[in-house]
Amino acid sequence: MDSKDLLLFDPEVSDALNSGKPVVALESTIISHGMPYPRNVSTALEVEAVVRENGAIPATTALMDGQFCVGLSSDQIEKLGSSGGVKKVSLRDIGVALSKEILGATTVATTMFIAEKAGIQIFATGGLGGVHRGDSGDVSADLTALGTIPVTVVSAGVKAILDLPRTLEFLETLGVPVLGYETDVFPEFWIRGSNLPISARVDDPLAAAAAISAHWSSGMKSGVVLAAPVPVEDEADPEVINAAINEGLAAAAAQGVAGSGTTPFLLAHIVESTGGASLETNIALVKNNAAVAAKVAVELASLNKK
Ligand code: PSU
Numbered sequence: 001m002d003s004k005d006l007l008l009f010d011p012e013v014s015d016a017l018n019s020g021k022p023v024v025a026l027e028s029t030i031i032s033h034g035m036p037y038p039r040n041v042s043t044a045l046e047v048e049a050v051v052r053e054n055g056a057i058p059a060t061t062a063l064m065d066g067q068f069c070v071g072l073s074s075d076q077i078e079k080l081g082s083s084g085g086v087k088k089v090s091l092r093d094i095g096v097a098l099s100k101e102i103l104g105a106t107t108v109a110t111t112m113f114i115a116e117k118a119g120i121q122i123f124a125t126g127g128l129g130g131v132h133r134g135d136s137g138d139v140s141a142d143l144t145a146l147g148t149i150p151v152t153v154v155s156a157g158v159k160a161i162l163d164l165p166r167t168l169e170f171l172e173t174l175g176v177p178v179l180g181y182e183t184d185v186f187p188e189f190w191i192r193g194s195n196l197p198i199s200a201r202v203d204d205p206l207a208a209a210a211a212i213s214a215h216w217s218s219g220m221k222s223g224v225v226l227a228a229p230v231p232v233e234d235e236a237d238p239e240v241i242n243a244a245i246n247e248g249l250a251a252a253a254a255q256g257v258a259g260s261g262t263t264p265f266l267l268a269h270i271v272e273s274t275g276g277a278s279l280e281t282n283i284a285l286v287k288n289n290a291a292v293a294a295k296v297a298v299e300l301a302s303l304n305k306k
């Protein structure tokens with residue numbers, strides 16, 4: 001069997017792909033594990049609307065009934081956001097999730113895997129996974145995917161609960177371009193960032209699309225990080241955020257949280273200790289990334305026709 005037979009397309013998404021129209025993939029772990037109900041569901045639907053407003057078709061991905069879903073109905077999004085038993089599916093979980101027909105939410109890594117199979121070049125999320133702080137050896141499979149799957153991920157950098165300098169070194173090792181969108185510095189998720197390096201700056205959707213397209217036409221097979229900082233008006237207070245991150249890390253250590261539960265635990269802890277402020281910033285940056293991704297998707301679609 002061809003693994004593409006496992007793809008279950010929403011008809012609007014397959015029509016768009018067949019006619020070369022711009023499509024933006026969206027992940028679902030951010031819905032099931034990244035934000036509290038019901039804001040997770042309303043955000044997922046709003047993010048889809050932002051993609052449409054900016055000229056592209058959204059394709060939220062998930063695993064259901066032993067298939068890769070590419071494009072979900074609002075009922076399916078509600079189900080992913082409201083039922084407790086949804087599995088966070090990273091690369092190594094794909095086989096088991098398919099064979100057991102588990103309801104699975106896709107991480108950045110798994111969304112890249114499905115997007116590439118579906119022929120979608122770009123996807124938007126909040127923040128990438130990466131190298132965790134300390135010496136646990138916990139490194140997100142998002143980095144594995146970025147090193148090996150030719151899809152562009154628009155994010156506000158890497159979630160700032162991580163070790164950002166080590167994550168950037170890792171991306172360099174993997175041959176992944178880190179393009180700053182209208183910025184000279186790497187965004188730090190809830191804040192715009194100040195001194196971490198990017199590999200190049202791009203100033204508009206066409207420049208981004210040209211750099212992405214040339215990366216792949218050269219024969220490079222890695223993914224691309226297109227890093228867009230949170231809009232100024234939505235930026236969190238750095239002191240409040242840093243205090244919340246440190247508190248969260250201490251709580252995770254005290255409670256022995258490890259493995260794939262770490263990131264969801266920290267995000268939820270930070271939402272609570274900032275009185276919800278971090279959630280508002282997270283939602284704003286995801287929407288901003290969706291708008292950037294859609295605009296770049298439009299330019300990629302027209303470059304593809306040339
Ligand atoms: N971006 C967000 N919130 C999230 C995530 C991204 O704003 O919850 C998710 C993505 O699915 C990403 C995952 O792949 O967190 C990283 O998890 P881990 O560190 O366990 O690889």
Ligand code: MN
Binds near residue numbers: 138139140141260262
């Ligand atoms: Mn991990």
